Amino acid sequence: MKKIFALALLASLFLASCSSNDNDNGPAANTLSFENTEITVNENAGTVTFPVRLTGNVEGGFTVNFETRDGTATQPGDYTRNTGTLTFNGNNGERQNIVVNINEDTFREDTEDFVVALSGISTNLIDIDPATATGLILDDIDLSGNLLSSGSSANDILTNSNFDRLLVQIGYVNGFRPTQQTIANFSTYLSERTFKQDIEINFLELDSPDEETLTLQEIADLESENRTAFNNGTNTMAIYIYFADSPSDGDDLDRGLVTLGAVYRNTSMVIFEETIRTLSSRSGIPLTDVETATLNHEFGHLFGLVDLGTVPVNDHEDILRDADGNPILDENGNEQGNNHCNVDGCLMQAQLTFQAPAALRAFMASTKEEIVSACSLSGIAMIRLLEDRAARGLSTVPDLDAECILDLQNNGGR
Numbered sequence: 001m002k003k004i005f006a007l008a009l010l011a012s013l014f015l016a017s018c019s020s021n022d023n024d025n026g027p028a029a030n031t032l033s034f035e036n037t038e039i040t041v042n043e044n045a046g047t048v049t050f051p052v053r054l055t056g057n058v059e060g061g062f063t064v065n066f067e068t069r070d071g072t073a074t075q076p077g078d079y080t081r082n083t084g085t086l087t088f089n090g091n092n093g094e095r096q097n098i099v100v101n102i103n104e105d106t107f108r109e110d111t112e113d114f115v116v117a118l119s120g121i122s123t124n125l126i127d128i129d130p131a132t133a134t135g136l137i138l139d140d141i142d143l144s145g146n147l148l149s150s151g152s153s154a155n156d157i158l159t160n161s162n163f164d165r166l167l168v169q170i171g172y173v174n175g176f177r178p179t180q181q182t183i184a185n186f187s188t189y190l191s192e193r194t195f196k197q198d199i200e201i202n203f204l205e206l207d208s209p210d211e212e213t214l215t216l217q218e219i220a221d222l223e224s225e226n227r228t229a230f231n232n233g234t235n236t237m238a239i240y241i242y243f244a245d246s247p248s249d250g251d252d253l254d255r256g257l258v259t260l261g262a263v264y265r266n267t268s269m270v271i272f273e274e275t276i277r278t279l280s281s282r283s284g285i286p287l288t289d290v291e292t293a294t295l296n297h298e299f300g301h302l303f304g305l306v307d308l309g310t311v312p313v314n315d316h317e318d319i320l321r322d323a324d325g326n327p328i329l330d331e332n333g334n335e336q337g338n339n340h341c342n343v344d345g346c347l348m349q350a351q352l353t354f355q356a357p358a359a360l361r362a363f364m365a366s367t368k369e370e371i372v373s374a375c376s377l378s379g380i381a382m383i384r385l386l387e388d389r390a391a392r393g394l395s396t397v398p399d400l401d402a403e404c405i406l407d408l409q410n411n412g413g414r
């Protein structure tokens, strides 16, 4: 089937009281932690910032010391040694930054690393975990591995052939972080479908861009400003997921034509967290369920589903249809695949694909020429389906069906 670039799906999926929380990635109560255990920086960036975050309240506040330590990067040539003391007022969610100056030199080098460490905390009420973070200095960041089309790195995500580590960076606008249960569910999903043994999910708290709506181009521009995790040599495959505090451009909330999430590159996704929260609170469907369904669905496209980099073993790709359910043909009169699954009940199912070509065209028009989405997950029908599943006693977020799983297995996944 011919591939299309942008399409909108009225989600279908889900519902669920999500299960166990054993592998929770969030910090425990009363913890001081580096928000990122690894930050990549170009050597001409000037500085690199390591945010340290307090989870929990500590009455009276406290101080903690920090210092930089050489790795393969050494001071003063590669970076400027920095030591000092951070003072926290003791409020939950409080952040203090450690800024390290990076020095540019003219020699061709490989990636070099140094460590920032915390010690000497003035209270015994909290633990430090993790107490160190690594700064990776690249001679020139090669972004090419993270600028490919959606789904094209499916094999690298599913297997250990080229990268044995998966680093998922979640850049969220302050106040719009996904729930710990959602991240636990997502982590389980990654472990179940890929052969990666080493999976890290880290968090990057961001200021609001103060936009009423966001186009995909604006989201891609924000990624350029904020993302700090990139593919690293033959070790790390890095993914960036942005949790936005404003809706997608072109949304019509009153008519329910809203976008929950989108993929736009091989390692880039956006989740419209503010929209998800609005729909969740209006419908009564738990936030974690809507988040998990959206996150897992969109990541299914990074796995290459359906026919977006992972070739279907059997033909189960749905086709693009108009409001009357008739196929929308391309200029040669052929049916067009819509990169979703035609199996009822599958996480990637397209049974509720947008039946409103005008809205679809509006969405496609909102995507600028250089940046296009392979999936825009849309809201109201997803909520209706969740409610329907709840009414029928189905209480879990749908998994991939047998056909989609077979496709992943055929491309090196589980």
Ligand SMILES: [Zn+2]
Residues within 6 Å of the ligand: 009, 297, 298, 301, 340, 374, 375, 376, 377
């Ligand atoms: Zn989709």
Ligand SMILES: [Zn+2]
Residues within 6 Å of the ligand: 341, 342, 343, 346, 347, 348, 349, 400, 401, 402, 403, 404, 405
């Ligand atoms: Zn499927």
